[in-house]
Amino acid sequence: MIRAGADEVVYPIRLGSEQVAKFIGKQYGIDLEDSTNLAPPNLLGYNLKLVKYFDSKNAQLKNIIDRYNAISVVALKRKSGITIENPSLDTLVERDDSVILLVKEDKKAITSPTSFEKIVWSDDYSVGIQSIDEEHRGLILLINRFGDALFVSKSKKEVAKAFEQLLDYTVNHFRNEEELMEKYNYPEIKQHIQDHHRLTQEVLELNKDKQYVFSDNIIEFLKSWLINHILEVDRRLGEFLVKKGIHER
Ligand SMILES: [Fe+2]
Structure with missing residues (x-):
């Protein structure tokens, strides 16, 4: 769990980086190895979202925050494996980097069966x-x-x-x-x-x-x-x- 406010906590959800997920999990008593479900329930609507960046054009972290309507950036994991915690918002994100964002999602968006857009053959x-x-x-x-x-x-x-x-x-x-x-x-x-x-x-x-x-x-x-x-x-x-x-x- 991570403190998101005076009395608010969040659970990691769908973390894609073993290193960061384990780091966060260990700190807050969550064992991902034992997890059979990929999406632990979110608390008070806060979640961590991991986004892989795959555009060839670099972007600043503040653009990523805007794009995903996030509250803040928890960590930036470089393609090389280096993890930067609490990076500054003008840090450049490069192709194949991953960003962990703190987001507040409405419950419907998480549980809705249409929460991902299917690819349609054309x-x-x-x-x-x-x-x-x-x-x-x-x-x-x-x-x-x-x-x-x-x-x-x-x-x-x-x-x-x-x-x-x-x-x-x-x-x-x-x-x-x-x-x-x-x-x-x-x-x-x-x-x-x-x-x-x-x-x-x-x-x-x-x-x-x-x-x-x-x-x-x-x-x-x-x-x-x-x-x-x-x-x-x-x-x-x-x-x-x-x-x-x-x-x-
Ligand atoms: Fe091919």
Whole structure:
């Protein structure tokens, strides 16, 4: 628990950083290792929210506070692993840093089943190759299922299962795309595989502590993670295959 006022206390909720979560947990007698539920009840409407920053453009902490309507910043965890407690508000936040915010949320927003925005397939995402599009739809489905487990059912077991499914499917899908690239001598194969490695690494990083505890904006992160890859890198592969007259695997 953290003192948020003279007689107000808050519990950590959905902390995504093992280091910081354990630090806070230890200080206030909460053992995250034993936690079977990802969202301990909030008290008096105060919560800690962990936000992973994934924009390529740096932002000041005061912008993050505004964006999430937070009260203050508890800590900034740099990508390098360094944690800065009570950082000044003009500190710059860089891509892949994490910020722990103190927020006052209304109860409905926390318990509502629509507290995360599902990704909806759009024809704009089509790369023109049916087998790739089908797998991309599958990935979107699994990201949404993961969001359901994380924000609606909030069961650690379901979150763990959904995350592992997403990871497995991603690895298989990338392998399928790479086989296609090899088969048809795709000239950009090297960069494309590098991109797959980076994306896989980013997803593995999300759960490197095996706690299945994720940041509040995880769906936003996965959405940009997947959609940007589809729209830029996979689209170029699709155009290449279509030009070669290949429409199916
Ligand atoms: Fe790809």
